[in-house]
Amino acid sequence: MRLQELLTLSMAAGLVLAPMFANAQGQGNTATAREIFTCVDAQGRSLTADRPIAACADREQRVLSPSGTVLRVIGPTLSPREQAEREERERQAILEAQRAQEERRRARALVVRYPTLASHERERVDALAQIDVVTQAARNRVNELAQQRMKLNQELEFYGGDASRAPDSLRRQIEDIEQSTSVQKRFIADQEEEKRRVNQRFSEERALLMKLWPPSAMQDAPTSARGTTPASTSAKH
Template sequence: MDRKKIVRLSSLLLIAAVFAPVAFAQIFTCIDASGRKITSDRPIPECLSKDQKELNPSGTVKRVVKPVMTAEEQRVADQKLKSEAEEKARIEEERRKNRALLSRYPNRAAHDKERSTALAQVDDVILAAQKRIGELADQRKGINEELEFYKKDPSKAPASLRRQIEDNEKSVAVQKRFITDQDDEKKRANVRFDEELDRLRKLWAQAAAPTATATPTSVPAKK
């Protein structure tokens, strides 16, 4: 590179360095607490508690710099953002659940079938427990027949026989409690299916309505 080109390049770099701060200068303006308009090339300390406008070179507003918040204001703002994020997440989760419900139960028949299957499984368990109670009743008859030999003086009955009676009674009680628990489970299942059905009716109606303004996935869950 010859000397003339070096001198020319150096001149261009010097000009760029001189005018760069002007080309990219920031302009801030605000009205302070006393009503005085202040303009500066950087954020204005006197207006930290007020809105400040950053202007383009043409004088138009580029952006508005919000006031610096106090610790309490920042806490409130952060809490608001957190609440909004949680609400957004809740809505998205609700939509996901609704989509899953519609996918699993596209119509009433599918939901009714699921209910019948679930209740039938509980009924099968109850029948097994009732059958076991019947077996224990037959077992108790045999024990009672042996106990007849000691009818005049039950205290002479062998300890093993008395233990059989005690074990039999405990087993019957366990099966009865189990049946009660299963009856409660059926009630809970019916409540759950009823709540689902109420929710699904709204989702099915929205899915079937061509002019519905809300999507089927936006229906809130019944509380």
């Protein structure tokens, strides 16, 4: 009977202690998983808490593990205006990164298209030559119109040089020639502006390519092309 009573008491004690032991283990795990918030407030005091620190809402807070490892960093709480400014800065940074990436892509494409200075200069000359062809055609047309107008002026002399006294057909011819001449002259002016833009574009491309080309890319290029950039001119002096 004595042995049986002892066994009964042992089992009862085990049933009582088991939940307590489990609860102690659970508390130990909670303590292990606890996060520690730390910061330095506006007065220079180092603060520590088990939750975000209100006194440091306007500054950075570090979240540590019980072992002192930094788990994460919490930034300051921003006002709506500060948040909008931050988002704008981030947007501008993204745009700048995209522009830089596009510039790198453009630079690589230029080097592939123009592996040498000579190839770039040839395309410049060809582009300008095409503009000169259509510009010259327009100038020729202006000369033709001028000759036609001279003939009409001779007819107009019969009416004392007064177009109001001339027949409608003659007046219409004069008006048509004047209008066509005006159109051709505007076209010539536009082509001259296009020529300036083409020259500027090729000059900007060359300035960029001069930084990317290897020395061998300068070979076989006309001397005038090699010496047209300020950098190369100053290097000679």
